[in-house]
Amino acid sequence: MAYRETEKMRNRKAEARKRIIECTYGCVADGGFRSAQITRIAACAGVATGTIYRHFESKEDLFAEIFRIATQREVDKVAEALSAEDNAVSRLEVALRQFAERALRGPVMAWSLIAEPVDPKVEEERLKFRRAYAQLFEQAIRDGIKEGCLPDQDARQSSTCLVGAIAESLVGPLSPAQADTAEQAETNDHNPLVNSIICFCMQGLTGTRR
Amino acid sequence: MAYRETEKMRNRKAEARKRIIECTYGCVADGGFRSAQITRIAACAGVATGTIYRHFESKEDLFAEIFRIATQREVDKVAEALSAEDNAVSRLEVALRQFAERALRGPVMAWSLIAEPVDPKVEEERLKFRRAYAQLFEQAIRDGIKEGCLPDQDARQSSTCLVGAIAESLVGPLSPAQADTAEQAETNDHNPLVNSIICFCMQGLTGTRR
DNA sequence: ATAAATAGTGAATCATTATTCATTCTTTGT
DNA sequence: ACAAAGAATGAATAATGATTCACTATTTAT
CATH class of the missing domain: 1.10.357.10 (Tetracycline Repressor, domain 2)
Structure with a gap:
């Protein structure tokens, strides 16, 4: 075995997740759910679109959480x-x-x-x-x-x-x-x-x- | 000149329009706007999808009328x-x-x-x-x-x-x-x-x- | 340094439907 | 019967945007 999730990594992931949530919240507060597309959220959070899906099952799930x-x-x-x-x-x-x-x-x-x-x-x-x-x-x-x-x-x-x-x-x-x-x-x-x-x-x- | 819209045609068109409206109404009453796709409405009214667009600008317009x-x-x-x-x-x-x-x-x-x-x-x-x-x-x-x-x-x-x-x-x-x-x-x-x-x-x- | 494991990427794909338009069919007046 | 005009057709297209996945990068333990 070589890689095992460490505290540092856990933190980093948690931060990314938090950032995604904050950006989504911001987008929604700004223009409603309609205007909160995955692409925009990803750009705002500074991650790739695919990354969103490492943190949330789907857009609906993300929205439900927001x-x-x-x-x-x-x-x-x-x-x-x-x-x-x-x-x-x-x-x-x-x-x-x-x-x-x-x-x-x-x-x-x-x-x-x-x-x-x-x-x-x-x-x-x-x-x-x-x-x-x-x-x-x-x-x-x-x-x-x-x-x-x-x-x-x-x-x-x-x-x-x-x-x-x-x-x-x-x-x-x-x-x-x-x-x-x-x-x-x-x-x-x-x-x-x-x-x-x-x-x-x-x-x-x-x-x-x- | 050879063809000019006649009463008979006007009636037929009016009937088609009425039928489209009725079918849309029926679809909506049955399963909401969500389930009322153009394809289904057309089938129900016995016309082609394109025909819907001879009577209504767009789906939204049709829905608004309904x-x-x-x-x-x-x-x-x-x-x-x-x-x-x-x-x-x-x-x-x-x-x-x-x-x-x-x-x-x-x-x-x-x-x-x-x-x-x-x-x-x-x-x-x-x-x-x-x-x-x-x-x-x-x-x-x-x-x-x-x-x-x-x-x-x-x-x-x-x-x-x-x-x-x-x-x-x-x-x-x-x-x-x-x-x-x-x-x-x-x-x-x-x-x-x-x-x-x-x-x-x-x-x-x-x-x-x- | 190396390899195993996972994280991150983003262009390509998929899915869904509304809409279009080249074509065929009907109607009408001569 | 014929041709002009319009009506009807429905397969093909378009548009949108979420989701995937083959690949690259990073992290970790040895």
Whole structure:
């Protein structure tokens, strides 16, 4: 025997892998999954196209991983907002605002995560992503019901509606055609758009029954 | 001169066009846009692939038209529900139910219209489609505010949230993986899913302020 | 230094479909 | 019947971009 993988090599490979991931992330944040071709990613990462395939089974797998990473960041932020020491209604409100404002701040990535057409494996991740959000909200809603600050309701269904209402409200402002409009939001953190969305959502949660 | 387009020919061409549209509609309703390849559509319509291009500029154009037609049907149904003689709140509730129930009854088409990845030109139609719904709801909300049965609110924003909440709630049940679950709905018109969605939405609209 | 083992390369290949266009078939008016 | 005009055909082409793989380079242990 002559060659055996050594620490040094392992590190180098890990770095290359990391670089590929970062470049893919960058490409997606910049122009969506559509614009992230293997050739471009490879060039950006300073490796040959073939090298990508030493680190990932396929483009779909790479994309799925990028999606997971990007998603995790967002979900973590919302989870953080929901774990504050406060009543459920306030926590939900802060979390919803976090969700919407972050999306408006990174519109291309948000659009990719929410609405860009993607391949099946990535779409699968998207469903998980949405469910992850919904589950966080769902738990908070249950808390709220227990605390008595929310009326009894189908927590799962309400959480799904929350995700939908926010996502839909953002699709317009986020769609590539209107990136400029969204950019304004970057400099304006008292965004009336966000306020209206949250108003509807909070009413949906807290409103009295007819 | 020897040949000039005659009524008979115009009819025949119109029929061919109609047949192409119907077959495309059928393919989409059956397996989504993805499964509607030109070859298959042509075979189904009993014409050569080239013939498709005598009637439509491109596949995208054909799809965009199909999308418009399918959409119009749905939007019309909602518009109908909203034009009833009743107060705005009741009309909105009936319309929302119409929207959701029709989607569950034709899950593949609904999925294609709401969530299937499609090409840019078709995606454009989708945005219009969603806006068309939103506009209908928006007007009804304005009516409701005027009538006094809805509290003052940003009608446009609320309507967008309505569309989002419903669409999101349906994406899970509609996604191709779960076509079977949706089929149950076909035989069960007292669907609890629909009721929960509508409950949230109506609260979002009517709820008291905190 | 040498050889075994693995890593990296990138031009060539493959796969998928939409689209074209040279050709054939139909219709129409004389 | 004939020829002009247009309609229909579908095999061939084009375009795109992911993936492969024969080859070169590098690393390691002796």
